[in-house]
Structure formats: C-alpha cells, structure tokens
Amino acid sequence: MSSSLIHTHGTAKASWFRSAEGATLLAVLVGAACLALSPYQPWLQQWPDILTIPATRWIGTFITALFDELKPGARLFASMLGYPMLWANVLLVGTPYPITIGLISALAWFLGGVRMTAWTLAGLCFVLASGYWLASMNTLALVFVSIPLALAAGLVIGLLANEFRSIRRLIETSLDVMQTVPTFAYLTPLLLLFGFGPVVGLIASVIYAAPPMARNVILGLQRVDPEIREAAIMNGASRAQQLLLVELPAASQQIMVGVNQTIMAALSMVIIAAVIGGFNDIGWEVLLTMRKAAFGQSLVAGLVIVVFAILADRLSIALASHQKRHSRYVAFAIIAFSLILGVCQPWLLPRPDEFAIFKGLVLLIDSSLTSFIGAFGAGLEAIKNGAMFFVLLPLRIGLAEAVLPFTWGFQWTPTMTLGVFSAAAAMAIVLASLGRLLLGLCLMLAAGVVVTGVINLPWPFVLVSLGALGWIAGGPALATFAVAMVSAVMVMxxxxxxxxxxxxxxxxxxxxxxxxxxxxxxxxxxxxxxxxxxxxxxxxxxxxxxxxxxxxxxxxxxxxxxxxxxxxxxxxxxxxxxxxxxxxxxxxxxxxxxxxxxxxxxxxxxxxxxxxxxxxxxxxxxxxxxxxxxxxxxxxxxxxxxxxxxxxxxxxxxxxxxxxxxxxxxxxxxxxxxxxxxxxxxxxxxxxxx
Missing domain, CATH: 1.10.3720.10 (MetI-like)
Structure with missing residues (x-):
C-alpha cells in the first residue's frame, strides 16, 4: 500500500513538473517574441489606445446619476449619524480628564491587574502631557461610534453567510473586495454621496472595520463542534435558539478575536478619516504637522495614536481571553478616586489644553534632526541614491535604460543585452541537462525582467505569465481569473x-x-x-x-x-x-x-x-x-x-x-x-x- 502511495505521489509530482515546465516555456517563448518584435510593433509594448474604453468617464457618469437619486436619503442618513457622533464628542470632551483616565484604568485593573493598569495609566498620562487630549477625545468619539456599528454589521454579515450557504461565496468575495479596495478609493464616492465632514470618516471606518468581524463570526460558527449542534437539536431547540443559545456562545472565543481586529481596524482609520473629516482630531494634527515638516510635533502626535492603538489592542485581547479577573472593589475604588479628582479638577489641576510638557522635547527633536541632516545628509543622500540608481530604478525600467555613465560609469549597449540573454540561455541549458529545466526557464524569465524592467514588460508576456502561474497553481479556472482581472485593468x-x-x-x-x-x-x-x-x-x-x-x-x-x-x-x-x-x-x-x-x-x-x-x-x-x-x-x-x-x-x-x-x-x-x-x-x- 505504501509503495502505491509513493508511486501515486511520484506520478502527481512528475505531472506537476511537466505542467509547470510547459507553462513556463510558453511564457519564455512569448516574452522572447515580444522583445524581438516590439521595435517593429510598438503596440506589443504598450496596450493600444484604440482598445481602451473610457471606463473612468462611464463610471463617473453612472455614479453621478445614481447619487443624484440617492443623495437626499443619504444626506438624511448622514445627519442622523451625526447625532451619536455629537453626543459622543460632547461626552468625551466634556468629561473631566481624571474621570476618563480613571474609568479606563479601572477597566485595565479588572482585566489585567497591576501591570496592565500601570501601562494604561502611563499611556493616558503621555496623551495628556502631549497637549493633544482634546484632539484625542474627538478621535475617540469617532472610534466609539464606528466600532459598535462595525461590530453589528460584521455580526449580521457573518450570520447571513452561515445561515444561507448559497450566498456565502458571494459574501466572502465581497469581504475580499472590501478589504482589498484601498480606503481612499471609496472615500471619493462617499464624499459625493454624504458630503464633507466627520460622518463620512465614520462610514468609511465602518466599511473598513466590519470585514474582520464578519470573517471571524463565519470562522467561529464553522468550528463549532457538530456534537454540540446535535445535542441542541435533540433537546428540541429551534434554529434561533440553537444559534443564539448554543452556537454563538461556543464560537465566542473566535468572535472576540474579530472584536479585537475590528477595534484595531477602526483605529487605523483615524488619519484617513481626518483627510475627509476636516475636524480637530489627532489624525488631523498628524497630517497638519507632516505638511508643515514639523517632524517633532508630528512624531508626538503619531505616538499618541500609537498609544491608543496599543491600549486598545491589549485591553481587547484581555477581554477576549479567559484569564482571571481582578477585584471589582479595587476597580470601584479607582473610579471613586477619579470622580473626586474630576470634581476638583477645575481648582486643583490644569485644563487639558494647558499641558505642553513635550514642547521642549519637540524643539530638541527638530533641532537635533536639523543638526543630524546637516552632519550626515550627504550619507543619507548617498544611501537613497544608491538604492534608487542601483536597485529600484533598474527593477523599474530595466538595466537597458537605467545603466548610464553618470550613475554606473558606463553606457548599456545592445551587445550587453545579448550577452545577458545568452548567458541566461546557456545556464538554462546546463540546468536542463541536470534535470532542472524549470529552474533554468525561471532564470531566463528573471533575466528578461532585469534587462527590460517591470514597467516595460510587454503586456502579452504579462498576461501569458500570469495565466501560466494560474494554470500551475490552480488549473484553468485560476488562470482565466488572473488573465481576466489584469485584462480589465488594461482595458480601463x-x-x-x-x-x-x-x-x-x-x-x-x-x-x-x-x-x-x-x-x-x-x-x-x-x-x-x-x-x-x-x-x-x-x-x-x-x-x-x-x-x-x-x-x-x-x-x-x-x-x-x-x-x-x-x-x-x-x-x-x-x-x-x-x-x-x-x-x-x-x-x-x-x-x-x-x-x-x-x-x-x-x-x-x-x-x-x-x-x-x-x-x-x-x-x-x-x-x-x-x-x-x-x-x-x-x-x-x-x-x-x-x-x-x-x-x-x-x-x-x-x-x-x-x-x-x-x-x-x-x-x-x-x-x-x-x-x-x-x-x-x-x-x-x-x-x-x-
């Protein structure tokens, strides 16, 4: 039996190598033909304009017409979402900072004990000392509203995918698209539909943060032990009871992982939301200081976001775990002490906008950076130019265009191109004689990319190469998918x-x-x-x-x-x-x-x-x-x-x-x-x- 398995595995491996070698050889031949013919047939190098459709204009026209119909309802929906954001903002900004720090520290104590409380207190004190407390509360207002909406949307999407198997594949593909489409891409239609302001950032955050929750709900419900489901059915539970009382609790550990990832995704959106939100939050401070090249202040503002991200990560992980909870009485004592400080804050403590402890540090960073650039600027410039001229530029436009006298000390010639291809072909022949034909063919492909550069690769070669990779990896379906996707990009x-x-x-x-x-x-x-x-x-x-x-x-x-x-x-x-x-x-x-x-x-x-x-x-x-x-x-x-x-x-x-x-x-x-x-x-x- 074992010899049969070995023979089957060996046959499958040989079949795979034959398929891979054939597909790779086809890509090599197409690439060679394109390189030989492109001087006489320029359309092989660049996709012909005559075959390009005005996709951007068509999409813009369609979106404009559609949004003209949807805009009244969308603006009403945006105004409704503005209320919880306003209330969250008023609550967070208006609450004395000792109370906010105390409440979060009490939660940290309950979930993680002394160590987590110390880290939480240190992080929040850093935020307060940075002078960005009010801006941070504006940011948390957006996060506090977006997280429940994203969690609810993700939970509903995950439940629909679990209950209706016929649409699961469609939902999973939609989640892939939501996570792979760059956030800036759907900010433009959101701006046209909902108008300018923080609500657009809120909606964008929900779109970006919901998929992790949905994926973990689907995964958690799939991993529920079948015996648990059978026990619920045998006890006469309805489908709703099975789901709510049995399966969701059994999948709670995985679902809490989704909660953690959703929180982190929502926090990662704060600066992007600031681009289109236009309100005084910490994301806007980072953007503003970066544009002014005030790197010391930008670094402090960026560290404020990092502090919130780390605290959110640690607290949500602790919430998802089954580790021991700590004394509630100590948590209540922390809250009581913070309430007393909060009431006395106007008389005992400075206002949050009066803190500027790091002003001297910011000036020191800027002056030190200026001095460092003055002393080592030539070295940094040499590193950048070396990486650009000798690595990135050749990869982008190829050795044939990147090798010039003022950078490399000599001019690349067609003879050198012929020499590179001849050497690659000779090595491929040697490798083929040693039974490594696939490696030799890949070497020839690499030589072609190095000489011509990625952006100068002929489009037929790119399509055939992707099709070959798809065929080797997953068969004709994946090959068709890869070619169709890239062809759509070219056509647009x-x-x-x-x-x-x-x-x-x-x-x-x-x-x-x-x-x-x-x-x-x-x-x-x-x-x-x-x-x-x-x-x-x-x-x-x-x-x-x-x-x-x-x-x-x-x-x-x-x-x-x-x-x-x-x-x-x-x-x-x-x-x-x-x-x-x-x-x-x-x-x-x-x-x-x-x-x-x-x-x-x-x-x-x-x-x-x-x-x-x-x-x-x-x-x-x-x-x-x-x-x-x-x-x-x-x-x-x-x-x-x-x-x-x-x-x-x-x-x-x-x-x-x-x-x-x-x-x-x-x-x-x-x-x-x-x-x-x-x-x-x-x-x-x-x-x-x-």
Whole structure:
C-alpha cells in the first residue's frame, strides 16, 4: 500500500513538473517574441489606445446619476449619524480628564491587574502631557461610534453567510473586495454621496472595520463542534435558539478575536478619516504637522495614536481571553478616586489644553534632526541614491535604460543585452541537462525582467505569465481569473500606473521576504531572538499606516525611496511571524525521525522543517503582499506615481470615476496575487498530506 502511495505521489509530482515546465516555456517563448518584435510593433509594448474604453468617464457618469437619486436619503442618513457622533464628542470632551483616565484604568485593573493598569495609566498620562487630549477625545468619539456599528454589521454579515450557504461565496468575495479596495478609493464616492465632514470618516471606518468581524463570526460558527449542534437539536431547540443559545456562545472565543481586529481596524482609520473629516482630531494634527515638516510635533502626535492603538489592542485581547479577573472593589475604588479628582479638577489641576510638557522635547527633536541632516545628509543622500540608481530604478525600467555613465560609469549597449540573454540561455541549458529545466526557464524569465524592467514588460508576456502561474497553481479556472482581472485593468487605460504599483509592491515584497524571512529563520532557531523580536513585531502591527511615514520623511524627505521604506516597514511583520511559526511548528515525530537518521541541525532545517513549513510561509507571503498593496495608497502621499496617486488625485478632484476605477484596479491586482499565493499554499499542503 505504501509503495502505491509513493508511486501515486511520484506520478502527481512528475505531472506537476511537466505542467509547470510547459507553462513556463510558453511564457519564455512569448516574452522572447515580444522583445524581438516590439521595435517593429510598438503596440506589443504598450496596450493600444484604440482598445481602451473610457471606463473612468462611464463610471463617473453612472455614479453621478445614481447619487443624484440617492443623495437626499443619504444626506438624511448622514445627519442622523451625526447625532451619536455629537453626543459622543460632547461626552468625551466634556468629561473631566481624571474621570476618563480613571474609568479606563479601572477597566485595565479588572482585566489585567497591576501591570496592565500601570501601562494604561502611563499611556493616558503621555496623551495628556502631549497637549493633544482634546484632539484625542474627538478621535475617540469617532472610534466609539464606528466600532459598535462595525461590530453589528460584521455580526449580521457573518450570520447571513452561515445561515444561507448559497450566498456565502458571494459574501466572502465581497469581504475580499472590501478589504482589498484601498480606503481612499471609496472615500471619493462617499464624499459625493454624504458630503464633507466627520460622518463620512465614520462610514468609511465602518466599511473598513466590519470585514474582520464578519470573517471571524463565519470562522467561529464553522468550528463549532457538530456534537454540540446535535445535542441542541435533540433537546428540541429551534434554529434561533440553537444559534443564539448554543452556537454563538461556543464560537465566542473566535468572535472576540474579530472584536479585537475590528477595534484595531477602526483605529487605523483615524488619519484617513481626518483627510475627509476636516475636524480637530489627532489624525488631523498628524497630517497638519507632516505638511508643515514639523517632524517633532508630528512624531508626538503619531505616538499618541500609537498609544491608543496599543491600549486598545491589549485591553481587547484581555477581554477576549479567559484569564482571571481582578477585584471589582479595587476597580470601584479607582473610579471613586477619579470622580473626586474630576470634581476638583477645575481648582486643583490644569485644563487639558494647558499641558505642553513635550514642547521642549519637540524643539530638541527638530533641532537635533536639523543638526543630524546637516552632519550626515550627504550619507543619507548617498544611501537613497544608491538604492534608487542601483536597485529600484533598474527593477523599474530595466538595466537597458537605467545603466548610464553618470550613475554606473558606463553606457548599456545592445551587445550587453545579448550577452545577458545568452548567458541566461546557456545556464538554462546546463540546468536542463541536470534535470532542472524549470529552474533554468525561471532564470531566463528573471533575466528578461532585469534587462527590460517591470514597467516595460510587454503586456502579452504579462498576461501569458500570469495565466501560466494560474494554470500551475490552480488549473484553468485560476488562470482565466488572473488573465481576466489584469485584462480589465488594461482595458480601463490604467496599465502604466498599474505596472508602477506592481513594481513598487514587488520590490518591497522582495526585501520583506529576504529580510523578514531571515529574521524569522533566526527566531525559529533561537528562542532568545524571538523573545526580543516578538514585542517589536507586536508594536509594528499596532501602528496605524500613516505613522510609518513620519520617520522616513524625517530622514529621507519626499520621494519614491521613502515610500519604499514605509511599505517595507509595514509589510515585513507577517513574513517574520509566519516564517518563525512555520519553522517552529514541525511535528516532533518528524524531527525525531530525522535525528534518528543522523541528520544534523542544518539538514533538519532545510530538509524537514523548510518543506513542512512551506504552506505557512506562503501564507506569510500572501499577507505581506496584501499589506504592501494596502500601504501603496498611503505612500502616494509622499512621492509615488502609481495607482495610489491616481486614487489620491481622484479624492482631491472629486472624480468618482477615476477613484473607483483606480481602486478597483488595485483591488484586482491584490486579488490576483492573493489567489495565486493561496493556490500554491494549498498545493503544498496537499503534497504534504495536510
């Protein structure tokens, strides 16, 4: 029986290699043909204008006509939502700060004891000392209203998907779209529909924060033990009773994870909401100080958001866990003491707007930054120029255009191009003779990308390559999906900015894979390293997207390199986490068998741990790609020229057609990457028998 299984597995593996080799060979041949013919047939290089449809104009016309009908009802709905926001704002701003600090600290004590209370008190005192207390309360007003709405919407969506299996796939696809469409893309139609103001930020926050809740509700209900359901049915429970009294309580742990993720998603929207909200909240302070290049003040304001994000994360995680709760009497004592301080605050304590403890620190940061730039500006500029001229620019436009005398010291020639392709072909032949034809073909593809650059790749080659990847990973359905999505982007006339997005995302993901994978590998080998790296990863995952822009702007100013660094900083954490988790979760029996066979540590790592962890690491790659796409739009604020910039321009111009078309294009690219990586991960799991 075992020999039959081995034979079947070997046959399947051989079939997979034949399919992969054939698809890759087709991509190589199409690429070679395009490169040979493009000087005589320019339409092979760029999508012909005659085949482009005026999608942005059509979408804009349709949206305008539709919104003219919906606008009265939408404006009424927006005015109704304005009341809870107003009440929350009045409550939070009007409540004396000792009472607010006391209430949150009491909750921290009840959930986590002395340590969590100390961290909470320190964080809130930092917010108060920063001078941004009132702005922070304006922000929390938006968050406090958006979170219940997002939780309710996510719960309803999750229940509908669970109860009506026929629409589950549609709902899951809609959730994918909600999470992959950049937030700025749907801000433009929201502005046209609901008008300018904080309510639009509220609605955008709900749209962005509801999917995590919905996904965790679906996952939690799917994981309910069938025996629990059967017991409820045998006791005569109706379907509503089964759901409300049995299944939802059984899934509560997973649902609380959704609550945590929803809270974090709502907090991450505060600066984006400020872009269109136009009210005095902490997000607006970050934007305003960044625009003024007041980096010291911007850093303090950004840290205020980070403090709230960390506190919300820790408190919601503690709420979701079943850890021991602490004395209620101590919590009531904290509340009573804060009430007394709150009543006496006008006479004993300064007003919240009178705190400016960090003013001297802000001046010190700005002066130190100026001195640092003056002393090391040439070195920073050399780092930026080196990365741009020798890494990013060649990847974007290819060696054939990037290698110039004033940067590289010589001019690239057609002879050099021929030499690179000849060397790649020779190495491919050698690898093929050694039975590694697939690796040789991939080497030839890499040579073509390096010479021509990502944005200069011929569109037939891109379509065929994506189709080949889809065919290898998931068969004809996935190949068709990938080709259809990218073809839609081309037809809408957004091919050039789309390829710029692909280039910047690919460069960032490549660095994240190399650097994050290496860090994850070290952490998998060394527990000490993981104990150091883990809190850093936790910290990075709680930072809202905009805050990543502050340090890179401080040292490298506006430009593509700064955007690249911000994307890498945001997207590297999943690669570290999944690599460490995958390499550390190999079953003990496999490790014992390898040790008994005489394998040393490195052999076990590369021959046992690495293959077994491949599905997990691929999921980390998937998350890294999606994180990079999420950050692309934010990075458009500091110097990119890709789809993110198109979305941001559409927001400024009120062009709903361009905003939706560019946002949909970025979502389609992200969905293609997501489906391809997930398919490869599923294939690897199947190969391992998981």
């Amino acid at each position: 006339g957004l091919w050039a900015p789309a390829m710029l997005s692909v280039y910047l995302c690919a460069a960032s993901v490549l660095v994240c894979v190399l650097l994050g994978g290496s860090i994850g590998l070290v952490c998998a080998i060394s527990e000490t390293a993981w104990r150091v790296v883990r809190p850093i990863c936790d910290f990075f995952q709680t930072i809202p997207l905009f805050v990543f822009l502050i340090p890179v702007l401080m040292f490298f100013q506006i430009g593509e390199f700064s955007a690249f660094l911000a994307i890498c900083a945001y997207a590297i954490v999943p690669m570290i986490r999944y690599t460490q988790h995958g390499l550390s979760s190999t079953p003990d029996e496999l490790l014992e068998a390898a040790t008994a066979s005489g394998a040393d540590t490195w052999q076990i790592l590369w021959e046992v741990r690495a293959p077994y962890s491949a599905p997990t690491i691929l999921l980390g790659l998937n998350q890294t790609i999606l994180y990079a796409f999420s950050m692309l739009v934010i990075a458009a604020l500091i110097g990119t020229t890709d789809l993110g910039q198109q979305i941001y321009l559409a927001l400024g111009q009120g062009d709903a057609g361009l905003g939706i078309a560019a946002g949909a294009s970025m979502a389609m690219l992200a969905l293609v990457a997501d489906r391809l990586v997930q398919a490869f991960a599923a294939k690897q799991r199947h190969a391992l028998g998981l």
